[in-house]
Structure formats: structure tokens, C-alpha cells
Amino acid sequence: MKIGLETESYHLLFQNGRMDIFGFIKKTAELGMDGVMINIIKDKNLDPNWGTLGSAEPKHLEQVRDEIRKYGLFAEIDTRTTDPEHxxxxxxxxxxxxxxxxxTYCCIGGYNKEALEKAPEEIKKIVxxxxxxxxxxxxxxxEEEIADEVIDIIKKVNSPWVGAHCDIGNSMMAWEEPIDAVRKLAPYAFTTHFKDHIIIKDEDKYMVCGVPAGTGNINTEECFKILVQESKxxxxxxxxxxxxxAPFKREPGTGGVxxxxxxxxxxxELPFEYNVIKPKDYYYPxxxxxxxxxxxxxKGVEQSVKYVLALRDKYCR
Structure with missing residues (x-):
């Protein structure tokens, strides 16, 4: 099993000019990873069209490709929407x-039933x-979509080139138990986001909070085992x-919880003292x-990498 790293793992460095795509590729290799997943979604101080990739100019793309090849890494891209032109x-x-x-994903800015319904026909156009x-x-x-909704789209498109991206934590925002979501999506999975979460209370509101892999309340070891044994x-x-x-995006009970x-x-408990930094400021401090x-x-990246590599050693060798 090869292990990759998503650029989101270093979102603060990208947003604040401390890292670019070339630095990320090199860092990923230094950490002993096998591949890069490049998020091209607009964010603070990033290219509005190409996110952490930086540009789609031919020369730049050639340099990115060569850098990936230099380290012998695989490459994947993260985008959103099912708009065929995009x-x-x-x-x-x-x-x-x-x-x-x-x-890719369908719902942007909240649950959108119409986006889910039109997704199959839009995706068919780019097959x-x-x-x-x-x-x-x-x-x-x-975050907005439960596993059954993703599987429904895949079945309607009915192409060997269209499958699932299994994010082991996002199901929580739709009130779905992570292990249940992973078990459902595993047979359809082409790729993953492997992460960990806890629930925190910010004043009177419950929120899903990201933490380094292996330190939260998701049974990440069982999720890894399922992905190894029940997927391709x-x-x-x-x-x-x-x-x-992140806040909950669906009504309680939507995904079964x-x-x-x-x-x-x-x-x-909050991962940081409330009187030092509030949860709403975690992402853009x-x-x-x-x-x-x-x-x-x-430190969280290093901890997560060490944890996942240990899981690989346990279940894949």
C-alpha cells in the first residue's frame, strides 16, 4: 500500500507563503511518502483558479511533473463540482x-439536493x-454527502472510470459513523483522505474538530484495516x-447518528486553550x-505520517 500526503495537511504554510508546490513535493518525499495529492481549490492567498498548484501555465505544469517524477511519487488532484466544463x-x-x-464533490456551501441529482448526467459528459x-x-x-448518496451517483454513471473518494472523517458532519461510511465506500473507492476527528463544544455549539491521525475518536486503525481488506x-x-x-452540515440522524x-x-476538551485562541480562528490564525x-x-503532520506508516507495516507487510 502506498501512502500519499494531501496539500491541505500544510494549509497554513501554503496560505502564508511558507510553502509552494515544489516545497511540498520535496517535503513529502523527505517524510518517506509515496505520492502527492494536490488541492487546487481557491483559498487565502492562493491562486484563485489553481490553489496550491499555483498555475496551469504549460511551463509550470512541466516543472511540477518533472519534480514529481524526480522523487518517484504518484500524483492526484483534488477539485470540486461536477460541472463538465470545469x-x-x-x-x-x-x-x-x-x-x-x-x-471531486457535489455540494458547495451546504447540502444541495439539486447538485446531487444532476451530478450523474454531468459526470457522464466527461467520461x-x-x-x-x-x-x-x-x-x-x-461533509454534506452520506455514503449512500455518493454510491447512488456512481451507480447511475456506471463507468469503470468513476468511483468513490472515501474520506474517513467527513461523514461525521452528516451524522454518519465513520466506520459505517468507510465500509460502504470501500468497494467503490479509488482514493482516500485519511484523518482523525473529535467533537468539541464551542460555547453552545458542537463542532467536528480535526486532530492528528491516531489521537482522535475515529477508530482509524479499523478504518485502515477495512480499506486494505475490503477495497482495491x-x-x-x-x-x-x-x-x-467544521459545523454539522445535515440534520441529526441523517447518517444514522x-x-x-x-x-x-x-x-x-478543546485542543487549544479557549482564552488563547477560539475554534473559529483555528483555520485562519x-x-x-x-x-x-x-x-x-x-508536528501534527509528522505524528500522522508516523502513525499511518505503522498501520501499513501492521496490515500490509
């Missing part, structure tokens, strides 16, 4: 840098291009979402807090 551009860029899997370049499209359970995956990608918080308190949904959170993120 996905066509992404597929072309993926081909140019040697990426063979593209992650010929996926086939031409031998690139797979993976539909993610991205040859790669698992770490997405270290820390520091990070009705309230917080047990298992993956156990409520824990400023001033002196930025340095503190960058240090936490870098």
Missing part, C-alpha cells in the same frame, strides 16, 4: 502533470475524456486536518497565533 480543464491539467486520479487519458474520477463524501486501493492519502473545525456523546462523536498554529500543524 472538470474538462482539470482532467487536462491532471494529464499534463501525470496525475491519474481526480477527487470519454477520462477514458482517453486513463484518469479516474472519485466522488467524495465531503493501492494508495491511502493522509489529509491532516489540524488545526481545523442522532446525537453527540459516544464513539467517534464523543465530546472532548493571525499575528502571534499564526506561529503557534503552524508549529502545531507541522
Amino acid at each position: 472538470l474538462t480543464k482539470i482532467i487536462e491539467v491532471a494529464h499534463k502533470i501525470g496525475a491519474d486520479v481526480i477527487r 470519454p475524456l477520462l477514458t482517453k487519458y486513463r484518469i479516474k474520477l472519485a466522488v467524495e463524501n465531503h 486501493l493501492t494508495r491511502i492519502n493522509i489529509e491532516m486536518c489540524y488545526p481545523y473545525v 442522532k446525537k453527540v456523546g459516544e464513539g467517534a462523536f464523543k465530546v472532548e 493571525e499575528g502571534d497565533l499564526l506561529e503557534m498554529m503552524i508549529e502545531a500543524q507541522e
